[in-house]
Amino acid sequence: MAKRRTDLGAYQPEIVAGNGLLHRRALLGRGMMLAGAAATGVDGSLTSAAAEPMVDPAWTNAPGSLMLPYQVPSRFEKDVVRAVDNPNNLPRNTRARTPHHLLNGIITPNGLHFTICHGGVPDIDPAQHRLVIHGLVKRPLVFTLEDLARYPKVSRIGFVECGGNSAPLFSNTPIQANVTALHGLASCSEWTGVLLSTLLEETGIDPKAKWIIAEGADSPRLTRSVPVAKALDDAMIAMYQNGERIQPGQGYPMRLWLPGYEGNMNVKYIRRLQLTDQPTMSYYESRTYSQILPDGKAYRFYFLQEVKSFITSPSPGLALKDPGIYEVTGVAYSGTGRITKVMISADGGQSWGEAALQDPVLPKAFTRFRMPWRWNGGPAVLQSRAWDEGGNVQPLRADFVALRGQTSRPPDVGAFPSQHFNAITSWGVSNRGEVNHVYA
Ligand SMILES: Nc1nc2c(c(=O)[nH]1)N[C@H]1C(S)=C(S)[C@@H](COP(=O)(O)O)O[C@H]1N2
Numbered sequence: 536m537a538k539r540r541t542d543l544g545a546y547q548p549e550i551v552a553g554n555g556l557l558h559r560r561a562l563l564g565r566g567m568m569l570a571g572a573a574a575t576g577v578d579g580s581l582t583s584a585a586a587e588p589m590v591d592p593a594w595t596n597a598p599g600s601l602m603l604p605y606q607v608p609s610r611f612e613k614d615v616v617r618a619v620d621n622p623n624n625l626p627r628n629t630r631a632r633t634p635h636h637l638l639n640g641i642i643t644p645n646g647l648h649f650t651i652c653h654g655g656v657p658d659i660d661p662a663q664h665r666l667v668i669h670g671l672v673k674r675p676l677v678f679t680l681e682d683l684a685r686y687p688k689v690s691r692i693g694f695v696e697c698g699g700n701s702a703p704l705f706s707n708t709p710i711q712a713n714v715t716a717l718h719g720l721a722s723c724s725e726w727t728g729v730l731l732s733t734l735l736e737e738t739g740i741d742p743k744a745k746w747i748i749a750e751g752a753d754s755p756r757l758t759r760s761v762p763v764a765k766a767l768d769d770a771m772i773a774m775y776q777n778g779e780r781i782q783p784g785q786g787y788p789m790r791l792w793l794p795g796y797e798g799n800m801n802v803k804y805i806r807r808l809q810l811t812d813q814p815t816m817s818y819y820e821s822r823t824y825s826q827i828l829p830d831g832k833a834y835r836f837y838f839l840q841e842v843k844s845f846i847t848s849p850s851p852g853l854a855l856k857d858p859g860i861y862e863v864t865g866v867a868y869s870g871t872g873r874i875t876k877v878m879i880s881a882d883g884g885q886s887w888g889e890a891a892l893q894d895p896v897l898p899k900a901f902t903r904f905r906m907p908w909r910w911n912g913g914p915a916v917l918q919s920r921a922w923d924e925g926g927n928v929q930p931l932r933a934d935f936v937a938l939r940g941q942t943s944r945p946p947d948v949g950a951f952p953s954q955h956f957n958a959i960t961s962w963g964v965s966n967r968g969e970v971n972h973v974y975a
């Protein structure tokens with residue numbers, strides 16, 4: 536048996552903030568993670584490579600299995616699934632939440648992209664689906680999927696986030712749940728399709744048009760009003776998601792994608808765009824997805840998903856085993872543009888150190904941040920705080936709820952308050968290494 540190494544060797548990482556946060560340079564540094572994380576034993580039992588002769592396991596001694604035409608993850612990954620809140624498909628909305636703490640990088644795999652459908656997932660025949668653009672246009676047009684395939688296309692990486700994501704954090708006591716339950720209504724993909732501006736060039740726009748009423752082909756005929764300015768900026772009719780046709784849950788065969796705007800406006804199964812001089816005041820924009828404020832008034836047309844971040848690991852359910860070096864990692868994003876900075880605290884916000892932002896750092900997309908941390912085995916409170924290129928900073932929870940309110944009921948979409956929570960999330964680490972949701 537080789538001796539377990541528990542020291543950091545000659546390497547002395549620079550401490551940048553309280554309770555063990557180390558300089559992000561250590562992530563890039565020569566052998567620091569080896570000298571630190573591996574030597575102290577990420578799994579508590581690491582031995583040196585020279586210790587024992589290598590023994591061939593069963594899978595090395597026999598040919599592998601049949602190859603599937605469309606492959607699926609290893610059977611050992613069976614728990615890496617979405618949490619679906621309406622498993623019997625009762626006639627109401629259904630949410631499937633992304634398990635962020637079991638993923639890494641910035642792209643959400645297609646099978647794990649969160650889905651919200653207000654009337655189930657429709658089974659749309661792409662050959663029969665049509666997109667109509669009409670109203671205040673010079674030339675109303677109907678597009679089939681084949682028609683759209685002939686237009687110039689673009690691919691862009693970006694997030695979709697429900698306005699109701701993170702709603703549990705409006706609770707006046709910290710709800711004990713994992714990242715999936717707390718922040719699982721946001722995901723990030725590469726979307727490929729035709730820019731809406733390209734199609735509007737074809738139809739022409741009457742100068743009186745200020746709004747576009749977007750309507751889906753599913754049974755709720757979900758309808759939202761979109762400013763023409765957004766349509767001409769970066770709106771897309773997306774047909775592909777991470778290289779393949781978009782999933783039925785994401786709007787097959789086509790969806791409206793409005794980078795950085797509230798999830799509900801990203802109308803799936805898009806079948807109609809009507810240009811008008813005023814918004815339609817539809818059910819979803821006037822009721823469910825309006826942010827109601829403590830004084831009973833509501834924000835109208837609150838589109839932007841503001842700057843936000845959360846730590847995906849460590850997080851509830853991912854307990855720390857032995858004291859030693861860990862990577863604190865998570866995602867940051869902003870509907871305004873690029874993330875410029877993420878700060879991490881391990882002492883509940885008393886001191887902060889800057890995390891490394893992993894390339895690529897793209898506008899309106901998840902940005903992966905990483906920070907080395909030496910857990911000394913004592914209590915800690917981990918927090919992340921993000922800044923964006925618009926100069927916006929993620930608010931402290933206390934400041935945020937002072938403005939927006941909090942609730943003693945379990946918050947839900949459509950209840951007060953439930954929308955656009957973007958304040959800091961805190962994970963408490965106990966001296967046994969368990970991670971809980973706390974307010975700090
Ligand atoms: N046609 C249609 N579009 C829809 C919905 C829907 O139920 N039907 N749900 C909306 C909501 S509430 C959100 S948050 C986003 C979620 O997009 P996703 O399911 O692709 O993650 O789609 C929006 N677009």
Ligand SMILES: [Mo]
Nearest residue numbers: 697698798799
């Ligand atoms: Mo939503």
